[in-house]
Amino acid sequence: MHPPIHRVQRVFPIYPTYLLLEFDTGEYRIADFRAEVERSGELFEPLKQWAFFRQVQVDEDQISIVWPNGLDVDPGVLYVESKPITIHQLMDS
Template identity: 90%
Template sequence: MHPPTRRIQRVFPIYPTYLLLEFDTGEYRIADFSAEVERGGKLFEPLKQWAFFRQVQVDEDQISIVWPNGLDVDPGVLYVESKPITIRQLMES
């Protein structure tokens, strides 16, 4: 049996290539997209531009995130690859 999929409730882009993710558990996590942006490729190349990167949104099913070019990222991958952060840590940074 697979663990339940965590849903992303809100996403906040942070310059230049970070995302603050709020999961349905109430947990906040930081995802670093610098490696993906640096690697480029058809879908990741536009993320090099901050004006495009910051257009990230939670998809209509409130499961994951999506950019206008159709790039979406599995919430399970986002959860595993991101790091937990507390509100206190956010306030101090």
């Protein structure tokens, strides 16, 4: 049996390399994309520019996230690699 897919409902880029993700469970999680930003390659190179990084959106199927160049991330990976965060933690930071 496969674990359920947690769908991304909303994404908020946070300077310089973080994404605040709201999942369909109502849970908020924070993902650090520093490693992806530091990678080289055609798809990853544009992430180095904040103007591009912040263009991240929820994909058409409302499952995961995507950038204008087609770079997308598996929602399962997003969920596992991100850390839970509460609204109170956000307000205090």
